[in-house]
Amino acid sequence: MKKLAYRNSRLYLGASVAAAFLAALSLFLYLRDMRTHMAQGGRLVPMVVAARDMAAGEVLDPSSLRLADFPENYLFPGAFMDPREVAGAALRGPVGEGEPLLASSLLLPGDNGLAPSTLGRDFRAYPLPAAAVAFPASELREGSRVDILALAGDSAELLLENVEVICVYGGRVTATEEYMGSPSTSSPCILLKLTPEEACRMAAARDRGEVEMLLRPD
Secondary structure, X not given: OHHHHHHHHHHHHHHHHHHHHHHHHHHHHHHHHHHHHHHHHOOEEEEEEXXXXXXXXXXXXXXXXXXXXXXXXXXXXXEOOOHHHOOXXXXXXXXXXXXXXXXXXXXXXXXXXXXXXXXXXXXXXXXXXXXHOOOXXXXXXXXXXXXXXXXXXXXXXXXXXXXXXXXXXXXXXXXXXXHHOOOOOOOOEEEEEXXXXXXXXXXXXXXHOEEEEEEOOO
16 A cells, blocks of 8 residues: 555656746747747837827827837837937827827828818817718818708707817728728718817717708808
8 A cells, every 4th residue: 555655756856847847938939939039029129109099180198108028130110219200290090098199190390281280289189980961071171161950860050050060081091901901991071170069069979969060161
C-alpha cells in the first residue's frame, strides 16, 4: 500500500513538473512572438486619438484629445502625432473614443469647407442625417436657407425658420476604412448652423417624431 502511494506521488510530481515546463515554454514562445511583432512594427510613437465620443461638426480642443502609442510602421495614413496640429479643427463625421483622428476626417482652419471661425461664438454645427428628411440633400448648397417643420402624428408645426446650411457631406470612403480593408459608404449628412437653444429644440423634435425641411427662396 505504501509502495502504491509512493508511486502515485512520483507520477503526480512528474505531471506537475511537465505542466510547469509546458507553461514556461508557452510563455517563452509568446514573448518571443511579441518581440518579433514589435520589431516588425517599429518603435512605438504617439498618435492623436479621440479622448471621448464626439459628434460631427464638433470643434476639437485639448480636452477632447489624447495620445496613444502605436507601432511606427503601422501608422494610419494622415495620422497626427501632436495634438496641437488638430486643435481648433472640426470633425467631418462622428468619431468614437480611442479612434485615430486623421486628416481625411477633419476640417482644419483654412481648409475649404467648415471652419470653426465661420460658426461664430453663438452658433453650433448641427448634423442632420439626410435620410431623416424627404428633401433631397443634393439640392442643397453651402449657404442655402431652409425652414424646419416638426411632425408628430397628424400634426405639423414650424420649428425653425431661415436656418443656414453650412454644407452637405458624406457618401465617401474614409482613409481608416480603406486602410483596414473594409470600406463602407457613409450616408450624406446636412450640417445646419444653429444656436445651442435651436439645436436642443431640433433634438427634442426628432426624439418626439420626425422633422422635415423646406427650401426658402434666395
